[in-house]
Amino acid sequence: MNYSFLRPILRPARMALLIGTLALAACSQGGLNGDDVGAGASGIGSGGAGDPTSPAYFNSVVGDRVLFAVDQSTISSSAQVVLAGQAQWLLANPEFTALIEGHADEQGTREYNLALGARRAASVREYLVSQGVPDSRLRTISYGKERPLQICSNEACYSQNRRSVTVISAGAGV
Amino acid sequence: MLTRRTFIHSTSMLAASSALPGYAFAQTPPLRLEITEGVIEPLPFALPTFIAEGGAGDVASDVSRVISADLRGTGLFRQIPQDAYISQVTNFSAPVSYPDWQAINAQALITGAVEQRADGQLVVRFRLFDVFSQAPMGEGLQFVGPADSWRRMAHTVADQVYSRITGEGGYFDTRVAFIAEEGPKNARLKRLAIMDYDGANVQYLTDSRSLVLAPRFSPLGDQILYTSYESGFPQVYLMDVATVQRRPLEAIPGGNMTFSPRFAPDGQTVVLSLEDGGNTDIYSLDLATGTRTRLTQAPSIETGPSFSPEGDRIVFESDRSGNQQIYIMSSSGGEARRISQGTGRYGTPVWSPRGDYIAFTKQEAGRFHIGVMRIDGSEERLLTSSFLDEGPTWAPNGRVIMFTRETPGDDGAPAVYSVDISGRNLQRVATPGMASDPAWSPLQR
Structure with missing residues (x-):
């Protein structure tokens, strides 16, 4: 496979738009899952999404999540782009660690989906390690189908729920 | 507290013999409900409210209600409404008047009594009768336990009834x-x-x-x-x-x-x-x-x-x-x-x-x-x-x-x-x- 490194380029106008979107998304969730409790989602000032060394920047500009096909844990080519960016950010910000959450949609039995979520999280972890991120800075957890991001019962929501989310937190390697 | 372990003692009682032994009705095949095959017409049973003794009035009604709900909930039994009953059961030991229960087509008759003892213990007794064979099905049983275990005692009676009629193990006291x-x-x-x-x-x-x-x-x-x-x-x-x-x-x-x-x-x-x-x-x-x-x-x-x-x-x-x-x-x-x-x-x-x-x-x-x-x-x-x-x-x-x-x-x-x-x-x-x-x-x- 050919992994390309894409360094995100800051464009002030685009950033403003992203911050607005992020705030909206945070309002609509209100959940316990890592989708919105990732460190520092405020997005304003130092430590906000305008600061390339902030988790908020990671979440909104680099992209904290990738999506998966039904019952699959393969990293798609578009996911590879996002994960390459995640790896690059992690390498540039060694004071942070990451918890990779694996999730599944509701079309599956509970325990199988736990295992499937673990598979997805592990795929992401392997990819980040292949990009040079020390394994000791990464941990994984599966939520199976327990923490859907979208709650409708059709593919529009399911496709958003079959995801991994890389949750950044402060602290050097494990 | 979550401790709910109760001690229910069961002692067998001599079932009151009310049918005449050797009588022609003994030719009727014993009551048996096979629950593994096909669609079933629920088996009609009569369950007069258990007799209250020692001021156990409400509990006797509650016990009767839970037993009935257990049996009806299986989809295998239906209760004949009490206002159709010809016989009134006022004495747990009195002989059963089978023709009165046959007349309303009750296949099984469950009688019982609930006694509130002065020491706080509750006693639940029951008997089960095969109405058309004019014979008890198994022995009468009594259960003794703390008053707050009345539901378990009711479920245990229902398990006994279910088990004797179907030949399967019960599942209500679970x-x-x-x-x-x-x-x-x-x-x-x-x-x-x-x-x-x-x-x-x-x-x-x-x-x-x-x-x-x-x-x-x-x-x-x-x-x-x-x-x-x-x-x-x-x-x-x-x-x-x-x-x-x-x-x-x-x-x-x-x-x-x-x-x-x-x-x-x-x-x-x-x-x-x-x-x-x-x-x-x-x-x-x-x-x-x-x-x-x-x-x-x-x-x-x-x-x-x-x-x-x-x-x-x-x-x-x-x-x-x-x-x-x-x-x-x-x-x-x-x-x-x-x-x-x-x-x-x-x-x-x-x-x-x-x-x-x-x-x-x-x-x-x-x-x-x-x-x-x-x-x-x-x-x-x-x-x-x-x-x-x-x-x-x-x-x-x-x-x-x-x-x-x-x-x-x-x-x-x-x-x-x-x-x-x-x-x-x-x-x-x-x-x-x-x-x-x-x-x-x-x-x-």
Whole structure:
């Protein structure tokens, strides 16, 4: 496979738009899952999404999540782009660690989906390690189908729920 | 407190002999309800409100009501309304006037008395009569227990009646562990809870701070295995039901997830799934020594293990063929044989306590089903169909299954349902709110 490194380029106008979107998304969730409790989602000032060394920047500009096909844990080519960016950010910000959450949609039995979520999280972890991120800075957890991001019962929501989310937190390697 | 262990003593009483021995009516075949075949016309029974003694008026009515509800809830019995009764039963020892019960076509007659003793103990007595054979069915029994155990005593009477008429074991004096849910679909709060099989006496065993999943009873019903995120990562816990004391089953290093636990019939061994680097396999754990043994070694997902009643084999699910299917292996691991043969995905296999069937969840063409199959995979029978049915658990007599049914959409909510193994008598089980992942206890003792 050919992994390309894409360094995100800051464009002030685009950033403003992203911050607005992020705030909206945070309002609509209100959940316990890592989708919105990732460190520092405020997005304003130092430590906000305008600061390339902030988790908020990671979440909104680099992209904290990738999506998966039904019952699959393969990293798609578009996911590879996002994960390459995640790896690059992690390498540039060694004071942070990451918890990779694996999730599944509701079309599956509970325990199988736990295992499937673990598979997805592990795929992401392997990819980040292949990009040079020390394994000791990464941990994984599966939520199976327990923490859907979208709650409708059709593919529009399911496709958003079959995801991994890389949750950044402060602290050097494990 | 959660301790609810009660001591119910049963002593056999001489059944009042009211039929004339050797009389021509003895030619009538004895009452027997076969519950495994075809559609059944519910068997009509008469149940005069149990006689109250020693000021047990309300309890006598309550006991009678619970017995009737147990029997009617099976879908196999119907109660003849009390206003149709010709005989009034005012004395527990008086002879039964069979013609009065034959006249209203009662096939079975249940009489009883409830006595409130001065020492606080409650005594429940009952007799069962085969009306058309004009004979008692078995001996009269009495149960003695603390007054607050009246429900258990009522369930025990109903188990006796059910058992004597069907020839099957009862399942009313049982409990169900389940997950009580609240809150919106994307921020569900879950608590481990336990209740009587009929939804009475709900108790919460954990708070809602940690996500909890999929409880399973020990063979004696005194312990529950479940999966909790209490430590931050999914891990199997063992809880003592009476004391609500809990502990992680095993200290798993490195954030490896453990889940999908189940007891062996000996109560000393637990099987579970352990995930390592994204790969899930099945392990057994000796509770006394802490020795862990790996039972499967495959790059696929192996989960949902469930022991045969003899403990010699384990049924489990694996996607080694490309999607979820059901396999059986020795309880020591080794080669596994696939038993699911139809189209679609098969998961959550659970071996019947009688040993004759495997219950499962089947997923096909966007629908979910609860089904049963023989242990060689033959005679597959789907019992239910919905947007999302999953996670069967067996009644101790192997004739009834509870499972989770979840409705679709933004306000989708799970509830517990029961169905018998012929697919009849689908019912929602009473729970205080949203509920999932039922686990049926063995008969209490």
